[in-house]
Amino acid sequence: MSAEEVGPARLGQLIREARRARRWTQRDLAEESGVSIETIKRYENGKTNSPEADLIRNIIRALNIPVVEIPIALGLVTRDELDPPPAPPRQFDPLVEEAIAILRDPDMSETARQGALTYLQFLQNQNTPETRKPGTGESRPRAS
Structure with a gap:
C-alpha cells in the first residue's frame, strides 16, 4: 500500500501497524x-x-495512536495543513522598532533600562486623552 493512499484502507493500515507494533492480536x-x-x-x-467515530476513538486510545493521525489517514487534512507556517514577525512603526532595539541592547545597564521605561511611561501618561488639546492630538500640561 503506498504512502499516498488515504481513506479507510489507510486508516486500517495505521491500526494494523500499531497493533502489530505492540505484538497484539486482533x-x-x-x-x-x-x-x-x-x-x-x-x-x-x-x-x-x-x-x-466512537469506535475509532476507542481503538486509537487503546493503541496510543496520536489523534491527529486519524484525519490524516482518512485524507481529511494533510500533515502540512496541521503544521501551519510560523506567524510572520511583528512589525512596528520604525520609532517603536528603534525603542525596542535600544531597550534590548545588551550593553545597557538594568538601571538605564528601567529609567528609559519610566521615561516612556511618563511620556505615555502625558499623552492621554485628558491631557490632549482638543482637536490637535498635542499634549497640554496637566493640572496640578
Missing part, C-alpha cells in the same frame, strides 16, 4: 478497546466507508 485489541473483533477486522481490511 483479540487483544478487541479486549483493550471494547470494540468487536469483527469491527477491527473490517477496519483493518478497509471494508468500511464510514468508520464510527
Whole structure:
C-alpha cells in the first residue's frame, strides 16, 4: 500500500501497524478497546466507508495512536495543513522598532533600562486623552 493512499484502507493500515507494533492480536485489541473483533477486522481490511467515530476513538486510545493521525489517514487534512507556517514577525512603526532595539541592547545597564521605561511611561501618561488639546492630538500640561 503506498504512502499516498488515504481513506479507510489507510486508516486500517495505521491500526494494523500499531497493533502489530505492540505484538497484539486482533483479540487483544478487541479486549483493550471494547470494540468487536469483527469491527477491527473490517477496519483493518478497509471494508468500511464510514468508520464510527466512537469506535475509532476507542481503538486509537487503546493503541496510543496520536489523534491527529486519524484525519490524516482518512485524507481529511494533510500533515502540512496541521503544521501551519510560523506567524510572520511583528512589525512596528520604525520609532517603536528603534525603542525596542535600544531597550534590548545588551550593553545597557538594568538601571538605564528601567529609567528609559519610566521615561516612556511618563511620556505615555502625558499623552492621554485628558491631557490632549482638543482637536490637535498635542499634549497640554496637566493640572496640578
